[in-house]
Amino acid sequence: xxxxxxxxxxxxxxxxxxxxxxxxxxxxxxxxxxxxxxxxxxxxxxxxxxxxxxxxxxxxxxxxxxxxxxxxxxxxxxxxxxxxxxxxxxxxxxxxxxxxxxxxxxxxxxxxxxxxxxxxxxxxxxxxxxxxxxxxxxxxxxxxxxxxxxxxxxxxxxxxxxxxxxxxxxxxxxxxxxxxxxxxxxxxxxxxxxxxxxxxxxxxxxxxxxxxxxxxxxxxxxxxxxxxxxxxxxxxxxxxxxxxxxxxxxxxxxxxxxxxxxxxxxxxxxxxxxxxxxxxxxxxxxxxxxxxxxxxxxxxxxxxxxxxxxxxxxxxxxxxxxxxxxxxxxxxxxxxxxxxxxxxxxxxxxxxxxxxxxxxxxxxxxxxxxxxxxxxxxxxxxxxxxxxxxxxxxxxxxxxxxxxxxxxxxxxxxxxxxxxxxxxxxxxxxxxxxxxxxxxxxxxxxxxxxxxxxxxxxxxxxxxxxxxxxxxxxxxxxxxxxxxxxxxxxxxxxxxxxxxxxxxxxxxxxxxxxxxxxxxxxxxxxxxxxx
Amino acid sequence: xxxxxxxxxxxxxxxxxxxxxxxxxxxxxxxxxxxxxxxxxxxxxxxxxxxxxxxxxxxxxxxxxxxxxxxxxxxxxxxxxxxxxxxxxxxxxxxxxxxxxxxxxxxxxxxxxxxxxxxxxxxxxxxxxxxxxxxxxxxxxxxxxxxxxxxxxxxxxxxxxxxxxxxxxxxxxxxxxxxxxxxxxxxxxxxxxxxxxxxxxxxxxxxxxxxxxxxxxxxxxxxxxxxxxxxxxxxxxxxxxxxxxxxxxxxxxxxxxxxxxxxxxxxxxxxxxxxxxxxxxxxxxxxxxxxxxxxxxxxxxxxxxxxxxxxxxx
Numbered sequence: 001x002x003x004x005x006x007x008x009x010x011x012x013x014x015x016x017x018x019x020x021x022x023x024x025x026x027x028x029x030x031x032x033x034x035x036x037x038x039x040x041x042x043x044x045x046x047x048x049x050x051x052x053x054x055x056x057x058x059x060x061x062x063x064x065x066x067x068x069x070x071x072x073x074x075x076x077x078x079x080x081x082x083x084x085x086x087x088x089x090x091x092x093x094x095x096x097x098x099x100x101x102x103x104x105x106x107x108x109x110x111x112x113x114x115x116x117x118x119x120x121x122x123x124x125x126x127x128x129x130x131x132x133x134x135x136x137x138x139x140x141x142x143x144x145x146x147x148x149x150x151x152x153x154x155x156x157x158x159x160x161x162x163x164x165x166x167x168x169x170x171x172x173x174x175x176x177x178x179x180x181x182x183x184x185x186x187x188x189x190x191x192x193x194x195x196x197x198x199x200x201x202x203x204x205x206x207x208x209x210x211x212x213x214x215x216x217x218x219x220x221x222x223x224x225x226x227x228x229x230x231x232x233x234x235x236x237x238x239x240x241x242x243x244x245x246x247x248x249x250x251x252x253x254x255x256x257x258x259x260x261x262x263x264x265x266x267x268x269x270x271x272x273x274x275x276x277x278x279x280x281x282x283x284x285x286x287x288x289x290x291x292x293x294x295x296x297x298x299x300x301x302x303x304x305x306x307x308x309x310x311x312x313x314x315x316x317x318x319x320x321x322x323x324x325x326x327x328x329x330x331x332x333x334x335x336x337x338x339x340x341x342x343x344x345x346x347x348x349x350x351x352x353x354x355x356x357x358x359x360x361x362x363x364x365x366x367x368x369x370x371x372x373x374x375x376x377x378x379x380x381x382x383x384x385x386x387x388x389x390x391x392x393x394x395x396x397x398x399x400x401x402x403x404x405x406x407x408x409x410x411x412x413x414x415x416x417x418x419x420x421x422x423x424x425x426x427x428x429x430x431x432x433x434x435x436x437x438x439x440x441x442x443x444x445x446x447x448x449x450x451x452x453x454x455x456x457x458x459x460x461x462x463x464x465x466x467x468x469x470x471x472x473x474x475x476x477x478x479x480x481x482x483x484x485x486x487x488x489x490x491x492x493x494x495x496x497x498x499x500x501x502x503x504x505x506x507x508x509x510x511x512x513x514x515x516x517x518x519x520x521x522x523x524x525x526x527x528x529x530x531x
Numbered sequence: 532x533x534x535x536x537x538x539x540x541x542x543x544x545x546x547x548x549x550x551x552x553x554x555x556x557x558x559x560x561x562x563x564x565x566x567x568x569x570x571x572x573x574x575x576x577x578x579x580x581x582x583x584x585x586x587x588x589x590x591x592x593x594x595x596x597x598x599x600x601x602x603x604x605x606x607x608x609x610x611x612x613x614x615x616x617x618x619x620x621x622x623x624x625x626x627x628x629x630x631x632x633x634x635x636x637x638x639x640x641x642x643x644x645x646x647x648x649x650x651x652x653x654x655x656x657x658x659x660x661x662x663x664x665x666x667x668x669x670x671x672x673x674x675x676x677x678x679x680x681x682x683x684x685x686x687x688x689x690x691x692x693x694x695x696x697x698x699x700x701x702x703x704x705x706x707x708x709x710x711x712x713x714x715x716x717x718x719x720x721x722x723x724x725x726x727x728x729x730x731x732x733x734x735x736x737x738x739x740x741x742x743x744x745x746x747x748x749x750x751x752x753x754x755x756x757x758x759x760x761x762x763x764x765x766x767x768x769x770x771x772x773x774x775x776x777x778x779x780x781x782x783x784x785x786x787x788x789x790x791x792x793x794x795x796x797x798x799x800x801x802x803x804x805x806x807x808x809x810x811x812x813x814x815x816x817x818x819x820x821x822x823x824x825x826x827x828x829x830x831x832x833x834x835x836x837x838x839x840x841x842x843x844x845x
Contacts, residue, residue, distance in 0.1 A: 192534075193534045193537045193538055193541070194534065194537045196537070196541065197537040197540050197541050200541070200544075499536050499537060499539075499540040500540070501543055503540070504540050504541075504543035504544040504547060505543070505544075505547045507544045507547075508544050508545075508546075508547030508548040508550075508551055509547075509551060511544070511548050512548060512551045512552060512677075516673065516674075516677055516678065519673040519677070520669075520670035520673045520674060521670070
C-alpha cells in the first residue's frame with residue numbers, strides 16, 4: 001500500500017488516525033501506541049508479511065543491546081564477560097551484516113565471479129522494503145546508547161520509533177533524541193485540529209508533487225534512458241531533457257514523499273525532521289548536501305565522516321574522509337558501480353569545493369556576499385554537475401550513462417527537434433545552425449518537442465525561484481530543522497500561507513487534482529522505496 | 532479561537548472540494564454525452580469514433596443492447612436497425628485493430644448482460660497490434676466523469692459535423708452505424724477493380740498475423756465464453772476477384788488460426804464461398820472494396836438469418 005493509493009487515503013490513514021485518537025481520549029496512551037505499532041506493522045507487512053519477522057527480530061535485538069549499552073555501568077556481569085566497545089561493535093556489525101546480506105550479497109558474488117573468473121551462484125536475494133532506513137535508525141539508537149545519550153525509554157516507544165508508518169519506508173531518518181521527547185509529551189495524545197489542518201495541507205502538497213509532477217515528468221525520462229541502454233543514438237536535446245527531467249522527477253518524487261511523511265507525522269502530533277530544502281537553489285555542492293536528503297547527509301556526517309576523523313586530522317585526511325563517506329553514501333543507494341561512481345563524483349566535487357573555498361578565504365574574499373551574477377553562475381554550475389550525477393544514478397549501466405553523457409556534451413551532434421527546427425528556421429534559417437552533424441541516422445532517436453522543453457523549463461523555473469513547502473508554510477513550523485535557521489520566511493506576502501479562504505480553495509483544488517491523477521494514472525512506487 | 536480558524540479552514544476546504552467535484556459531475560450527468568451515468572438511451576456518435584465507442588462501452592452499450600458487432604471499417608457500415616428481432620450495437624471501429632477493439636469489447640462483456648458477439652473476421656484486424664492512435668485512452672473514463680476535458684476536445688470535432696450535416700457519417704448512429712458511403716458515393720467500383728488488376732495481378736497477397744493481436748482476439752473470445760456469451764463470426768465477403776489475389780495457402784493458414792479460437796457452440800461461416808456469390812460477384816455490393824449500402828444490407832440479412840437459427844440458444 002502506497003501513500004499515493006486510494007486504499008491508503010480513504011481507508012488506512014483515516015482508520016488509523018480515528019482509532020488512535022478515540023483510544024487516546026480514553027486515556028489509554030499505551031494502547032494507542034500499541035495500535036500505532038500494529039497498524040504500522042500491518043502497513044509494512046502488506047508488501048511481504050514475512051518481513052514483519054525481520055523487523056521485529058531487528059527491533060528486539062537492537063533494543064536489548066541498546067538497553068545493555070546504556071545500563072552497562074550498572075550491570076557487573078556484563079563487565080566481566082565483554083567490554084562495552086566490543087559489545088557496541090558487535091551490535092553495529094550485526095546490523096551492517098544484515099543490511100549487507102540483503103543488499104549487497106548478489107552484488108558481491110557477481111564481482112567476485114568477474115574478478116576471479118569463478119562461477120559461484122546464489123539465488124537473487126529480494127531486498128526487504130525499508131531495510132536501509134530502519135537499520136540506520138537502529139544504528140543511531142545504538143550509537144546514542146553507547147555514548148550514553150539515550151533517554152530512558154520503554155520497549156513500546158522504541159518499537160514506535162522504528163515502525164512509525166509515516167517514516168518507516170523511506171524516512172526522514174529520525175534521531176532518537178528528536179523522536180522520543182515528542183512521544184513522551186502528553187499533548188501528542190490529544191486531538192488537535194491545528195495538527196490535522198497543517199498535516200493535511202502538507203500531505204496533499206506532497207501528494208501533488210508526486211502524482212501531478214513527478215509521475216508525469218517520468219515520461220520524458222524512461223524513453224531516453226532505455227534508448228541509451230540499447231545503443232540508440234541520443235540527441236543533444238533529448239539527452240538534456242531526459243537528464244533534467246530525471247533531476248526534476250527524483251526531486252518531486254522524494255520531496256513529495258517527505259512532505260507526505262511530515263504531514264502524516266504532524267497529524268499524529270509528531271514533528272519529523274526536514275528532508276529537502278530547495279536543493280536546486282544550491283550555490284555549490286556543499287550547499288547541495290545541506291539541502292538534499294538532509295537526514296541522510298546528516299547521518300553520513302555524524303556516523304561516518306566524523307567517526308572517521310572528520311576534519312580534525314588535517315586537510316588530506318579530511319578529503320579522504322569526504323570521499324570515503326560519499327562512496328559509502330553512493331553504495332547505500334544501491335548495489336551497483338554506477339551508484340558508487342555517483343557517490344565518488346559528489347565526493348570529488350565536495351573536495352574541490354572545500355579546496356576552492358579555502359583558497360578564496362586565503363585570498364581574502366568574502367564568501368558570504370556573492371554577487372548576483374556570481375550567485376546565478378554558481379547555481380547553474382552546481383545544477384549541471386548534479387544533473388550529470390543523476391545520469392549515473394539513474395542509468396542501468398556505465399554504458400548507458402556514458403551514452404547519455406556523450407550526447408549531453410554534444411559528441412553525437414546537436415540535433416534540434418523538427419518542431420523546434422521549424423520555428424527556428426522562421427527566424428532567418430537559424431535552425432540550420434544548430435545541426436552540427438549532418439547525415440546521422442535519425443531513425444529511432446527519441447526526439448523531444450518544443451512543448452516538452454517548455455514544460456521542463458517551467459518546472460525548472462519553479463524549483464529555482466519559488467519557495468518550497470516549508471517556506472510556504474513557514475508559520476506552521478511543520479518540520480523540525482536539521483540545520484538551524486535554514487528555513488527563512490518568504491518576503492512576498494502573497495506567497496505566505498495563511499489559513500484563510502483563498503488557501504482552503506487552493507488546497508481543495510490540489511486535492512481534486514491529486515485524486516484525478518490517482519484515478520487516471522497507473523500507480524507508481526516512490527523512487528526511494530527501492531533503496 | 533485558534534482551533535476555530537483551523538476548523539473553518541478544513542470545513543471550507545471540504546466545501547470547495549465538493550463544489551469543484553460536483554460541478555463537472557453534475558454538468559456531465561446532465562448531458563451524459565457518453566452514457567456513463569446511464570441516464571440516456573439514445574446516444575448518437577460524433578468523431579472521433581473510437582473514443583466515443585470506447586466510452587459508450589462502459590454503460591450505454593451493455594445496458595441497452597443484446598449483442599454487438601465488432602470489427603474494422605469493413606463491418607462499420609452494417610446498419611443493425613434492419614435486424615428486427617435483436618437489438619445489436621455495431622461497435623466496429625474504422626481503422627481499428629483488435630487490440631483497440633479489445634478495450635471496448637472487454638467493457639461490454641464484463642459490465643452487462645449481452646447475449647452474443649458477432650465478429651467480422653478480416654486480416655486487417657490482426658495484422659498489427661497495440662494502440663494506433665490516442666483516441667482510445669483508459670484515462671478518458673475518469674476524465675469524462677470528473678472533468679470537461681474529453682467534452683472540450685470532442686465538441687471541437689463535433690462542431691465540424693454540426694456545420695456540415697450533409698457529410699456527417701454518424702447521422703443515425705444511435706446503434707453504432709457509420710454511414711461511410713456518404714463519402715464514397717462518387718467512387719466507381721469498376722475503376723477500383725481496374726486499378727487493382729493493374730497493381731495486384733502479378734503478385735499474391737500474404738497475410739500477416741501479429742502474435743499480440745492474435746492473443747488479444749483470443750482473450751476477447753475466451754472472456755465471452757467464460758461469460759456464457761454466444762460467439763458468431765464471419766469472414767468478410769471479399770469481392771470475388773480480390774479474394775483471388777490472396778495466396779490461397781496463406782488464406783487457409785489464416786482461417787485455420789482463426790478456427791482454433793472458437794469452440795463447437797460458436798457459429799463461424801465464410802462468406803467467400805459460392806453460397807454468397809450473390810454478394811461477392813456483384814459490383815454493386817461494394818463501394819471501394821468496403822461494402823456499399825446494398826452489400827451491407829445483404830450481409831445484415833445473412834447475420835439476421837444466422838441469429839434466427841440459433842435464437843433459442845442465445
